[in-house]
Amino acid sequence: MHKHHSALGLATALEPVQPVTLLRPHAARRAARFFVEKFQGRSIYAVKANPSPELIQLLWESGITHFDVASIAEVRLVANLLPEATLCFMHPVKAKEAIAEAYFDHGVRVFSLDTHEELAKILEATGDATDLTLCVRMRASSNHSKLSLASKFGAEQSEMAALLMAARQAADALGICFHVGSQAMSPAAYTQAMARVRAAIVEASVTVDVIDVGGGFPSIYPGMEPPALEAYFWTIHQAFEQLPISYSAELWCEPGRALCAEYASLLVRVEKRRGDELYINDGAYGALFDAAHVDWRFPVKLLRANESRAELAPFSFYGPTCDDMDYMEGPFELPADVQAGDYIEIGMLGAYGCAMRTAFNGFGEGERVIVDDEPMECAYLGEQPDVERASNVVTL
Numbered sequence: 001m002h003k004h005h006s007a008l009g010l011a012t013a014l015e016p017v018q019p020v021t022l023l024r025p026h027a028a029r030r031a032a033r034f035f036v037e038k039f040q041g042r043s044i045y046a047v048k049a050n051p052s053p054e055l056i057q058l059l060w061e062s063g064i065t066h067f068d069v070a071s072i073a074e075v076r077l078v079a080n081l082l083p084e085a086t087l088c089f090m091h092p093v094k095a096k097e098a099i100a101e102a103y104f105d106h107g108v109r110v111f112s113l114d115t116h117e118e119l120a121k122i123l124e125a126t127g128d129a130t131d132l133t134l135c136v137r138m139r140a141s142s143n144h145s146k147l148s149l150a151s152k153f154g155a156e157q158s159e160m161a162a163l164l165m166a167a168r169q170a171a172d173a174l175g176i177c178f179h180v181g182s183q184a185m186s187p188a189a190y191t192q193a194m195a196r197v198r199a200a201i202v203e204a205s206v207t208v209d210v211i212d213v214g215g216g217f218p219s220i221y222p223g224m225e226p227p228a229l230e231a232y233f234w235t236i237h238q239a240f241e242q243l244p245i246s247y248s249a250e251l252w253c254e255p256g257r258a259l260c261a262e263y264a265s266l267l268v269r270v271e272k273r274r275g276d277e278l279y280i281n282d283g284a285y286g287a288l289f290d291a292a293h294v295d296w297r298f299p300v301k302l303l304r305a306n307e308s309r310a311e312l313a314p315f316s317f318y319g320p321t322c323d324d325m326d327y328m329e330g331p332f333e334l335p336a337d338v339q340a341g342d343y344i345e346i347g348m349l350g351a352y353g354c355a356m357r358t359a360f361n362g363f364g365e366g367e368r369v370i371v372d373d374e375p376m377e378c379a380y381l382g383e384q385p386d387v388e389r390a391s392n393v394v395t396l
């Protein structure tokens, strides 16, 4: 893979015709070190956020040893790449063939479930294994989060006790897991969920060995500036300490977005301007699915050798396909004189960006280049927003 010092340097030197994915390994390493050092429990990377093998490898090198996989393809990917990693199959609805292959061929011992049927399926597919860690997925509210994960999975509060008792019978280790929704904007999301966990444990009166608070740890985007991650960690740890569980119980989390959002950004070219609409060469079917379909706003920067002095103005984007839906409303703030031929960097696309690219309409190709400048936003600088002067950056 090519290397370049900065996004601007690359745009001006190479003037790429295709969109380029800019990778920042140092940013992913920094995020991983932060979780490993500051979260008082185990941090498990949710692979679906970005399954790129290079990223998985560098998270491993930075101390992430456990991976949350949701499909048999993700199991195979991580098992082949990192034979010593621990895989947790945390999708509550799995094919029995997937469970059997994960258990017998890839050594997976951690599974989640949210029904009695799934519990029976796991036991059957593993030949009534006695070495399983079974995590019962509890429904949690997504009301503090930008993207809901509340309606699809999770046992209701009223179903938890019976499910916990049944899973306890079968499990070597019993866990409770939940997901507060992605991009949780307040630590209160976890406080609420932990109160439900407490109620479920009390009602079932079973011994619980693992509390898994899932993902949802936020990254920084325009109009979405969450409290410091330390506040989330502190809140979760406080709630964990107060649960009626043994001293040896483990605390887990499953960050996806937070570990990789800063890892990648996208360099695009403006092919046409029509008023305040810019036609760019990547879009809804490329790395910008969330910008188009859930109106996610990403930070943008005009990359010109001679910086524009024009005031910022709001723009929306059209992607390259022939489809009207290939539209991203934004608003994306750029200098008012932006024009065809300009390059724009769209930041914070390491999570749920590059991972969702399709080849629709013949687009979707594009180079990947490593750069070593800073991502457009960084959640790992604590209270001190200045990258240069930050004293609490985790150094490597």
Ligand SMILES: *Cc1c(COP(=O)(O)O)cnc(C)c1O
Residues within 6 Å of the ligand: 046, 048, 049, 068, 090, 091, 179, 181, 182, 183, 214, 215, 216, 217, 254, 255, 256, 257, 258
């Ligand atoms: C998607 C997902 C995650 C990661 O969520 P983020 O919001 O990206 O941190 C973690 N656990 C499960 C079970 C998920 O489905």
